[in-house]
Amino acid sequence: MTPAAPKRGRRWCQWYFPGRCGTVDHVSEPEVVRHDTRLDRYVDHYAARTHGMRASAVRALFSVANRPEVVSLAGGMPNIADLPLDVVGEAIRDLVLEHGVQAMQYGSGQGEPRIREHICEVMALEGIDAHPDDVTITVGSQQGLDLVTRIFCDPGDVIVAEAPSYVGALGTFASYQTRVVHVTMDDDGIDPDALRAAVESSRRGGGRPKFLYTIPNFNNPSGISQSLERRRRIIDVCRELDLLIVEDNPYGLLRLEGDPLPALRAMDAEQVIYLGSFSKTFAPGFRVGWVLAPHAVREKLVLAQESATLCPPVFSQMAVSTYLERHDWRAQIEAFKDMYRARRDAMLEALREYMPPGTTWTTPGGGFFVWVTLPDGLDAQAMLPRAVSARVAFTPGTAFYADGFGSRNMRLSFCYPTPERIREGVRRLAEVVNREYEVNRTFGIGSQQSPHHGTDVSGAPGPDQS
């Protein structure tokens, strides 16, 4: 059973590494008691929903994307370098000196009344007529999504979402052990007939669809927006089906051409729960978002919020309020739009210039993202390591589907790098795509489906990794 001592090898290697071939083998150690470990003594104690939380090679790649050598088209970090830091600094100084005792104290579980009034002013820009009593403050709109899912969904419940949809939402839905059913989109957003068919089919099969999750403006990741007419039809279908709508609207005010379209919530106050955020119009670090919900839902949300956090951070809420009162925030949003427009245009132009034939992409009217579809047979996720070696990063499309689709897609973000860097990033990416295209052609690989992974929310970068 034991292989013979490798005498031949010793002789052979002597010419190769003289001096290292005569060393004595030390193979006899005092053996200790056998140790069997999974390196996590609590591994058998976790909840069922924890088992999906695993390390991911794709996610690990994004730690390279943070390096300055790499052009990251992967993250979704807003560019807040142009914020008036002197104004913010002064406002926060005064906040501490004049209202510090209140700002650093516990507050209301629903959130501070002053910022809830401000939020109603912000929402009015998209046609929403709301009362501050119906607003619940959350730790970013992400926590709003968590609370809404928590109060509506049992394990196994169905959530209907656009295909593709926001990876952070898919992660939240997975953590509550729900099942996501995707509905296709066209250039005007989610297809109402497909929506009806999906809900009816799910119900026939014994499923319990709890709500439609939708990003009507500049969907993350596709950049697609619902037209006004489409919004009306979606609301009609959902009313007929008695299906609640959860409207996630972080990018609505970043419409690069023309005025904002009315929110779904502006058209129906009973059928729609609305999620809002200051992360893209001011700054994400304060973690202030909100949920606007019908009265009864709002009561549940406040109770859920008290269980989760006691109260959302009072200091952050007062800081945002002070900023809104002292600064021309509407003009600031206009400045942001000018900056993002230049970046979007740089990306679209570079895509036209560098990408191989057969590649298509969306032309977003706002938001942060362009959705690229690669020529048949290319696998975006398999291409990511090669892209990182070429010093460019993107987010593979599979991250935005709960069902393993999206292998031919990639999400490119134009929010954070400068127009010059975006151009360079797209150029590097196109080289990788071209090479990959060639390898595929060598092996005659045309159309093939990617394996179904289930929800792989680890396929996207963390929020700080741009």
Place this chain on the structure above:
Amino acid sequence: MSTSPTALAPVVVLAGGLSHERDVSLRSGRRVAIALRQAGHEVIEQDVTADLVAMLTARPGVVVFPLLHGGVGEDGALREVLALLGVRFVGSRAEACRLAFDKSVATPLVRLAGVTTPEQVALPHDMFRELGAASLVRALGERIGFPMMVKPARSGSSLGAGKVDDLEALPAAMVGAFAYGTTAVVERFVVGSEVAVTVIDTPDGPSALPPVEIVPISGVYDYASRYTAGDTRFITPARLDDQISDACRRAALTAGRTLGLRDIYRIDLIVDEHGTPTFLEANVAPGMTETSSTPLAIEASGRDLGKVCSTLVQLAAAR
């Protein structure tokens, strides 16, 4: 330049880099840095950046402990630079790294030294392009048989590697391997227990630590199994007869000696049903994370990680 025998040399722990194993490298680096500090060394943690050379040349007498995984960290490139600058470092020299990193080179060398290796075919992408992929793919299937492993020839981790069960799945696996480099190796799949043997140099010569048996709960030791605590069982020493365990350690020492490795390295083996250890690959920068086998082997041999690292640093300082 030389440090006095009793003084502990200052250490630069090199971790990070731009490979896809950056994250793992940072975790390894952090762990070794902490262990070396506890052992009394002055430690600087450093990434591979444009100011690395200036930083090293400004600190004569420093010893570099490279914990870079993948790419320039394992293929010898960075160690060549260290040698060029006259900086002492822990671990194998560049020429040995070049041999070990490339599976299409290391496997035949280790086989020549008498260690069992899987049957292997190594082919660059160009051959498929120029001669037509279909016939070569078919020939691979006939020669190696299924199941087989397809891997990038030069890669430090499991990325790009895949088990292929039939001819139909082979082209996609080849494409997957070529995503990580220009040459792919195709090997017969060896069924058996996966075992990792860490070898460390001691003042008395190289010492093979107790083999660590790796049992992924999912059945596949992929990235997620490697780096998610709880997803893999590590059994130390491996559940092998003493004879077979010794054979594994001897195979590891032979492989290391053949490739010219030194200081600290890990040899991955599969022990088949007959108890024969088969060489899979050599790692010149073994992972030192919380979910890596090398620290477990060090612990199982009754040693302390900090002391082992410190000894290696002092050995390097005295070179």
